[in-house]
Structure formats: structure tokens, C-alpha cells
Amino acid sequence: MKSRFYEFGPFQIDKLNHVLLRDGDRIPLKPKVFDTLLLLVENRERVLDKDELLRRLWPDTVVEESNLSQNVYLLRKVLGEEAGREIYIATMPKRGYRFVASVKEVENAVQSHSPRLQVHAAAEKNGSYAVNIQQPIRADAQSVQSNFAPSSLRVVALAIVSFVLVLAVVLALYFRSTNKSSPRSGAPINTVAVLPFKPAGQTNTDEDLGFGMADTLITRLNSLKQIKVRPMSSTRKFASPNQDSIAAGRELKVDAVLEANIQRAGDRVRVTMRLIDVRDGSVPWSGVFDEQVNANPFALQDRVAEQVAQALIPQLTGEQKNLVTKHSTANPEAYRLYMLGRYHANKNGVEDWKQAIEYFNAAIERDPGYALAYTGLANTYLSLVADSMIAKAEAIPKAKEAATTALRLDDNLAEAHISSGRIYMYYDWDWSAAEREFKRAIELNPNSGDAHREYAAYFTNGGQSDQAVAEAKLGRDLDPLTRVTNFQFAWALISAHRYDEALQHAQEVLAMFPEAHFWIGLADLGKGKYGEAAGEFEKKLSLSKDSDPLTSAHLSYAYAMMGKHDAAVKILAELTALYEQRQASPYHLAIVYAGLGDKDQTFARLNESYREHSRPLVSGLKVNPTWDRLRSDSRFKDLLRRMGLPQ
Numbered sequence: 073m074k075s076r077f078y079e080f081g082p083f084q085i086d087k088l089n090h091v092l093l094r095d096g097d098r099i100p101l102k103p104k105v106f107d108t109l110l111l112l113v114e115n116r117e118r119v120l121d122k123d124e125l126l127r128r129l130w131p132d133t134v135v136e137e138s139n140l141s142q143n144v145y146l147l148r149k150v151l152g153e154e155a156g157r158e159i160y161i162a163t164m165p166k167r168g169y170r171f172v173a174s175v176k177e178v179e180n181a182v183q184s185h186s187p188r189l190q191v192h193a194a195a196e197k198n199g200s201y202a203v204n205i206q207q208p209i210r211a212d213a214q215s216v217q218s219n220f221a222p223s224s225l226r227v228v229a230l231a232i233v234s235f236v237l238v239l240a241v242v243l244a245l246y247f248r249s250t251n252k253s254s255p256r257s258g259a260p261i262n263t264v265a266v267l268p269f270k271p272a273g274q275t276n277t278d279e280d281l282g283f284g285m286a287d288t289l290i291t292r293l294n295s296l297k298q299i300k301v302r303p304m305s306s307t308r309k310f311a312s313p314n315q316d317s318i319a320a321g322r323e324l325k326v327d328a329v330l331e332a333n334i335q336r337a338g339d340r341v342r343v344t345m346r347l348i349d350v351r352d353g354s355v356p357w358s359g360v361f362d363e364q365v366n367a368n369p370f371a372l373q374d375r376v377a378e379q380v381a382q383a384l385i386p387q388l389t390g391e392q393k394n395l396v397t398k399h400s401t402a403n404p405e406a407y408r409l410y411m412l413g414r415y416h417a418n419k420n421g422v423e424d425w426k427q428a429i430e431y432f433n434a435a436i437e438r439d440p441g442y443a444l445a446y447t448g449l450a451n452t453y454l455s456l457v458a459d460s461m462i463a464k465a466e467a468i469p470k471a472k473e474a475a476t477t478a479l480r481l482d483d484n485l486a487e488a489h490i491s492s493g494r495i496y497m498y499y500d501w502d503w504s505a506a507e508r509e510f511k512r513a514i515e516l517n518p519n520s521g522d523a524h525r526e527y528a529a530y531f532t533n534g535g536q537s538d539q540a541v542a543e544a545k546l547g548r549d550l551d552p553l554t555r556v557t558n559f560q561f562a563w564a565l566i567s568a569h570r571y572d573e574a575l576q577h578a579q580e581v582l583a584m585f586p587e588a589h590f591w592i593g594l595a596d597l598g599k600g601k602y603g604e605a606a607g608e609f610e611k612k613l614s615l616s617k618d619s620d621p622l623t624s625a626h627l628s629y630a631y632a633m634m635g636k637h638d639a640a641v642k643i644l645a646e647l648t649a650l651y652e653q654r655q656a657s658p659y660h661l662a663i664v665y666a667g668l669g670d671k672d673q674t675f676a677r678l679n680e681s682y683r684e685h686s687r688p689l690v691s692g693l694k695v696n697p698t699w700d701r702l703r704s705d706s707r708f709k710d711l712l713r714r715m716g717l718p719q
Contacts, residue, residue, distance in 0.1 A: 104130075
């Protein structure tokens with residue numbers, strides 16, 4: 073019987089022996105990856121829907137779509153598509169895939185490839201390993217028969233079988249011993265993203281549970297300083313059930329992603345997890361966890377955290393195990409309420425933030441010693457006041473009390489030190505205390521993007537531009553998909569007068585953050601390109617659902633610098649009305665008056681901002697290009713002196 077071959081480009085498929093060749097050299101493929109290729113090639117005349125591919129590749133198993141995506145990714149890598157060579161597999165959006173290269177069917181056998189011994193070692197729960205010997209192809213067996221007598225053939229065959237069995241046992245023992253010390257064989261994993269746990273069914277009824285478990289795991293893994301873990305603020309966008317995990321990992325710029333499905337049945341929760349190496353698509357670790365959460369809600373989290381940590385750091389110490397299984401509260405209901413608070417606090421919106429405050433307070437009622445709940449409370453109040461959603465006189469005392477209580481209960485919470493540092497910097501103007509808190513937060517968690525971002529803000533506000541850029545870049549690298557982190561990087565570049573770099577950064581993230589039009593406008597202001605700046609501010613305002621006094625003030629400034637006096641004055645009237653309704657800051661009015669050249673009104677409004685301890689005054693006075701024409705004025709220098717900032 074002759075083999076059936078398919079040829080395309082430099083590749084050949086040996087259908088009978090499940091072999092892929094490139095220019096006669098065999099390319100190793102996992103069985104399911106080869107099956108995926110063969111299925112696509114044999115059905116090249118049409119698009120294969122994802123559902124059909126899943127059904128035919130895994131006929132008796134329910135698997136996630138990410139399994140198919142991973143197989144296609146590995147095929148594209150093997151075929152050289154990622155290196156810019158010919159496209160073989162086309163993605164049909166929202167449908168599936170189609171093999172698009174020209175294929176030739178060949179019936180007669182090609183050059184035979186030498187028999188190979190393949191040993192596949194797979195760790196099972198009981199530590200056993202399966203060894204799989206691939207038999208030589210039929211043509212080789214026939215040639216052996218034609219050159220040896222039957223008795224000689226039996227002796228040779230017996231010797232070969234004995235040798236193969238011995239080799240198999242040796243290799244199995246070798247793989248078993250090496251796998252015990254290291255669950256993976258590739259390059260070490262230094263950066264990881266925990267994607268939101270996805271419901272196993274078709275509904276999102278357990279969305280908050282999935283986010284909560286992922287968030288808790290991120291917090292616990294962050295205690296292991298050897299691993300950089302992306303925060304929930306960057307990963308929550310990848311919650312879609314159809315999300316390609318490898319694509320998410322590339323966007324997050326990590327070595328590996330941890331994906332999980334979660335399923336609830338009564339009081340039992342089952343979590344199925346896979347650690348996927350983004351660099352080659354391999355799965356160095358997977359696990360299934362099944363627990364009764366009502367009996368012990370912490371048992372599931374403990375098992376998951378410990379085994380994931382063990383997969384990432386094989387030589388996990390006893391101290392590290394204690395860190396990843398540490399409980400911040402012994403009260404299950406307090407923990408549940410805290411996780412609901414985190415779920416809402418991680419959303420962007422005043423109603424969600426107010427609901428988060430209710431959950432954090434409820435958690436504190438259940439456990440008054442729950443330090444993390446106080447930290448969540450402090451952070452949420454600071455978010456509300458930063459976005460002018462709540463009066464500063466109400467929010468700051470509550471935020472300060474919550475942060476102080478959190479640190480009194482647990483001085484080793486990096487998040488609490490960050491909150492404390494923000495209060496010292498923006499509202500108390502105690503610069504040395506702010507720096508002390510940010511440095512302590514980084515000491516406790518050097519992989520915290522939040523800590524590096526806020527330390528960058530400290531340097532930016534003080535005019536230490538080189539340190540600001542360095543810290544902001546660290547924060548951006550650790551938390552690449554969060555708006556405020558990217559804004560701080562742009563702001564630091566502007567503070568250093570590195571306007572072209574700020575423009576480049578803003579353009580790179582514009583598709584992700586449309587508000588980057590504001591950052592581009594600021595850089596254009598710094599370069600004196602007032603027309604371009606005005607255009608960017610107009611684009612930003614067109615995207616705003618509500619009033620945006622900061623952007624409006626800068627647009628008015630740009631108009632004034634362009635000579636569009638009437639347009640600038642019109643915006644001034646609108647901002648004055650918002651100011652009278654306490655929806656705009658005197659700082660915003662000062663920007664407009666600076667553009668109009670009215671220095672007396674400018675300093676009157678700046679001094680009013682000083683008396684209010686206005687946050688935008690802190691973050692903008694040393695940086696914003698709108699003040700460049702006033703920096704030599706003695707009144708400006710006096711304002712910096714009174715604020716305790718370098719002149």
C-alpha cells in the first residue's frame with residue numbers, strides 16, 4: 073500500500089505515517105497539531121468553522137476554543153508565517169480558518185525518512201509516565217525482510233525490541249526525575265498574566281466570582297518577588313469567553329498566561345486551569361481543582377495558589393508557600409464582601425466605586441481587623457476625589473483614616489503605603505513623607521506598577537524629570553494596559569521636555585486609549601504647535617460624554633495663543649459657570665487667563681487653588697507647558713516656595 077502525500081511550498085504531509093516534512097526533513101508536531109493541519113489541507117476548498125474543527129478534532133471531549141487557537145498558532149510558527157514567509161492558513165473573522173496555499177496530491181511514495189524513536193513523557197497525578205514508541209515505516213520493514221533469513225530476522229527483531237524497551241525505561245526514568253524538580257522544559261517564566269476566570273457554561277452568572285478568584289491569585293503571586301505578575305487593571309479586558317489567551321499574553325508582553333474556567337454546582341466549585349507559554353504555545357502545567365466552597369471558602373484558593381506558584385517556581389520554599397496561602401481574614405463572609413468590593417472598584421464609574429465602598433465597609437463590619445478592606449476603602453475614596461466625583465472635604469479624611477488603620481493593622485501592605493503616599497503628596501504636600509511611603513511600597517513589592525507610577529508622579533511633580541521618566545517607564549512596563557500608567561509615562565516625558573517621545577508614546581496607545589488625544593495636545597503645546605494642539609483637544613472633547621474642564625481649559629489656551637480671542641473667551645464663560653457650580657477648579661480658570669495674557673487673574677486663580685490644596689495644581693505647576701511664559705515671574709517662584717517645591 074502506497075502512502076498518500078500532500079505537497080505545498082517546501083512542505084510534504086505523509087498522511088499514513090502522520091509526518092510533516094520540510095525539504096525532506098521531518099518536523100516534529102504534536103498529534104493534535106498534525107491533525108489540525110491535515111484537516112485544513114483536506115478541506116482547503118472551503119472555510120472550516122471553529123465549531124466543526126472542535127467537533128472533528130476532539131469528538132468525545134468538550135474543550136475550549138483556545139485549544140484550537142493554540143494549534144493554529146503552532147502551525148503558523150512551524151510553517152514560517154510569523155517570520156514573514158508565505159501565508160498558508162487564513163483566519164476568517166468570527167467564522168474559522170481556511171488553508172489557502174496551493175496543494176498538490178501525490179500518490180507515490182517520496183524519499184523515505186529514517187525511523188525515529190519518540191519518547192513522550194507526561195506527568196500524571198500519581199507521578200507515572202507513559203512512553204510511546206513510534207514504529208518504523210513499512211518500507212523499512214520490507215527492506216529488512218529481503219536481506220535477512222527468517223531466523224536471523226527473529227534474532228535481530230528480538231534484539232531491537234529489547235534495546236528499545238531498555239531505552240524507553242531509561243528515558244522514562246530520566247524524564248520522571250527531571251520533571252519532579254522542574255515542571256517545564258522551556259525557558260524560565262519571569263512574567264505572567266492571570267486572566268479573569270471564565271464561566272464554563274454559556275452565561276456569565278459567576279463573573280464576579282471569576283474576577284475575584286483571579287484577583288486574589290494575582291495578589292498572592294505578587295508576594296513572590298521572583299515573578300512579575302500583571303495587575304487586574306491590565307488583565308480584566310480579556311474576560312471574553314472567546315479570548316485568545318496567547319494573543320492576550322502577547323499584548324500584555326508576558327512569558328506566560330494562566331487561563332482558567334470556573335464552574336459552580338451548588339456549594340461545589342470546579343476550576344480547570346492551564347499555564348500557557350506565550351513564546352511557543354506549550355502548556356507546561358495544568359490542573360483541575362474541585363472544592364466545597366461553603367465548607368471552607370479558602371481551601372480552593374490555597375490549593376490553586378500553591379500549585380500555580382510551584383509551577384512557576386519549582387524550588388518553592390516553605391516561607392514562600394506560607395506567603396501564597398496567607399489569609400488576610402479568617403471570616404469567610406468578610407472575604408466574600410471584600411472580593412465584591414474589589415470587583416466593583418476595578419471598574420471605571422462613580423456608581424461602581426460607591427458600591428465598592430459599601431462592600432468594603434460591610435467587610436470591615438464583619439472583621440474590623442481586615443487590613444485589605446481598609447486599603448480598598450482608601451483607594452476608592454481617592455479615585456472618587458481625583459475624578460471630582462465627591463467633595464474633597466468628605467473624601468480625604470475618610471481615605472486618610474482608612475489608610476492609617478490599614479497600616480496599623482499590617483505595615484507590610486504595599487497598597488496601603490501607596491494610598492498613604494498619595495494623600496501626603498496631593499493633599500498634605502508633605503513631600504518627604506510621600507517619598508518615604510512610595511519607597512516603602514516598592515521595597516515591599518518591587519513589581520508593583522502602581523507603586524512605580526506614583527513614585528514617578530512624585531518626581532514629576534517635583535520637577536525631577538529624569539527620575540520621573542525612569543520610574544514611569546518601570547510602571548508602564550509592569551502594567552502596560554492601564555490608562556493612568558500610560559498617562560503618567562506621557563506626563564513624565566512632557567515634564568522632561570521630551571515632546572517627540574511623548575507624541576510617539578501617545579500615538580502608539582491611541583487606539584487603546586482615545587483620551588491620548590489630550591496627551592498629544594499637551595506635547596504639541598510644548599512644541600508651540602498651537603493649531604495642532606487645538607485639534608487634538610477638540611478630538612478629546614468630542615469623545616467626552618460629560619463636561620471636561622481640564623481639556624476645555626487647554627483648548628481655550630491654544631485658541632488664545634492662535635489669536636482666536638473670542639473662541640477662548642467663550643470657553644472661559646463656560647468654565648466660569650462650571651466653577652460656580654463647583655464642577656471646575658480655579659486651576660482650570662488660571663490656564664485660560666494665562667493664555668489670554670491676564671497675569672493678575674492668572675495668579676489670583678492659582679492662589680485660590682493654593683488655598684484649596686488643589687490636586688491639579690500639584691500635578692501641573694512644575695510640568696504643564698501653559699506656565700512656561702510665567703516661570704520667571706517672582707509670583708510664580710513664590711508660589712512654588714510656599715508649596716515646598718523646588719524653584
